[in-house]
Amino acid sequence: MSSAATRTTGPDHLWTVDEHLEDILATVRPLEPIELQLLDAQGCVLVEDITVPVSLPPFDNSSMDGYAVRVTDIAGASEEFPAVLTVVGDVAAGRAEPLHVGPGEAARIMTGAPLPPGAEAVVPVEWTDGGLRDGPVTGMRARSQAPEAAGGQVQVYRSAEARAHVRATGSDVKAGDRALDAGTVLGPPQIALLAAIGRGTVRVRPRPRVVVMSTGSELVQPDEQLADGQIYDSNSFALTAAARDAGAIAYRVGAVADDAETLRDTIEDQLVRADLLVTTGGVSVGAYDVVKEALSSVGDEDEAGAGIDFRKLAMQPGKPQGFGSIGPDHIPLLALPGNPVSSYVSFELFVRPAIRTLMGLDDVHRPTTRATLTADKALTSPKGRRQFLRGRYADGEVTPVGGAGSHLVAALALADALIVVPEDVESVEPGTEVQVVLLR
Structure with missing residues (x-):
């Protein structure tokens, strides 16, 4: 259950951004580890240290197509006075031929093939006549010929x-070395290493399954015809993409009409495939804010401990928020505002850290830095609210993009940072150093 239920705060309490985030992260717990096949584990977090069972490479091998030789046999060799060696056979990758290179001998060898006993070095085929009688050839031509x-x-x-x-x-890693540490996110290079040392499965925390749904009877799916008073649903697309970017397996549900019973039924249907639910819209004080209507009393119907708490935050944009758990498994649910910028900023501040916590990561937040504000005029911010303005960051400077309106999707598309104006600051002059949340 959300720890909000234990707070001695009334419905009019104005939560700080930090209080709300602390409540979420104190409630959400990392998912239980499971054993997965390597490709299924991509993007997951290791829960075990991986020790190398066999050295890489496991034997001395050639890095070139050429000839395995003894160093003394080719000392002083040149174009004018080449060393002439007897070819005792071929050594191909994947085949361990019973060859031995003795004095005055060489073995033709392919890239990756084991260095035969007696040989001390490999000379590339380009340094030789290719073992053919019609003069020097390139490595490609030499390899295309029948074995000598x-x-x-x-x-x-x-x-x-x-x-x-x-x-x-x-020379890559030795048996007994630590290959990967617990807490590592498995990307393509890490999966390559696991495969190279013979691991077919690995124990990880699975990627969380996040279900995203928009609410509002005015919402229409892209490619459909707009009627008067309708708009396209962009929030569910934005938040689903953001959840995937955070590392989740995200499912987008089409916009749900402003009907509390329909919304409850839809959420109930989605619980089977959700580790986290995210709704957008319907959390304010309007007559048709159905998320509050549908979920405010859900704790009375669910097992003890479940329930959604709707609250006001001292932030702009994103003042109305909801958080709690739902269903017999107490699946966390975050209810975000419906304005596009409000929902996206809320996702970055609250949902993304929740997803990263479910994954079992230690660092769940976007990186922050300090930057010099470059703007034509001072930025204004409401007293007592922490404001998050869209901006573009480069080389230690940040420039505001668009205005403060929470409907400005085009400006959001141009932004790669959030400019943070603290609660006790009402004006920020150009040239001032500000805190910046880096989004990319």
Whole structure:
């Protein structure tokens, strides 16, 4: 249950941004770990340290197509006076041939093939005549020819030091080394490493399943015809995309009409696939704010401890907010305002940290920095409210984008930062250093 229920605050209490966020993060808990196949674990957070069971590479191997040789046999070799060696056979990647390179001998070797006993270095095929009698050839041509029979010869035109073009055993990681730490987010490079050391499955916290729904009878889906008084539903698209960007598996539900029973039924239907529910719209004080109507009494119908608390926050945009849990499994629900900018800013401040907490990450917040305000005039902010203005950040400076209106979607699309104006500041002059939340 939300810890809000234990606070001695009345319905008129004005919550701070920090209080609301603290309440959310004190309630949301990381998801239980599960064992997943590697590709299914992409984007998930490890819950175990991974130790390397076998060195990488597991044997000395060639980094080039060429010839495995002894260093003394090619000392002083040149175009004018090449070293002439007897080819004792081929060593291909994936095949461990029983070859031994002795004095005056060489073995033709492919990239990734194990260095045969007796050999000390690999000379690239470009440094040789390719083992053919019609003169020097490129590596591509040499590889396209049929393997030279044992007893043929190769001319080497350059000398090489010991271990030249040889990938040493364990030069990547050694058996017993720590490959990945618990808490690591698994991206493509980490999955590659797990596969390379032989791990087919891994224990992780799953990506949270987030269900997003808009409310409002005025909302129409994109590509449909608008009637008078209707607008396109952008919030559910924006928040679903934002949830995926945060690391969640997100499901978008089409806009729900302003009917409390329909909304309750829709939410109940979605509980089976949700670790977190997000609604947008219907949380203010209007006559048709159905989210409050539908969910204010849900705790009376659910198991003890469930319920949604609707509150006012000392922030702009995003004053009306709702938070709590719903259903027998107490699925967290965050109810956001309906204005596009209000809902997006609220998502960044409250929903994204909740998603990252469910994932089991330690750092759940967007990075912040200090920047110099560049603007044509001073910024104004309502007293007692923490204001979040859209801005563009570059090279230690931030410039406001658009106005303070919470409906300005076009300005939001141009922003990559939020300019934070504290509650006790009513005006910010150009040239002032401000706090900035970096969105990208």
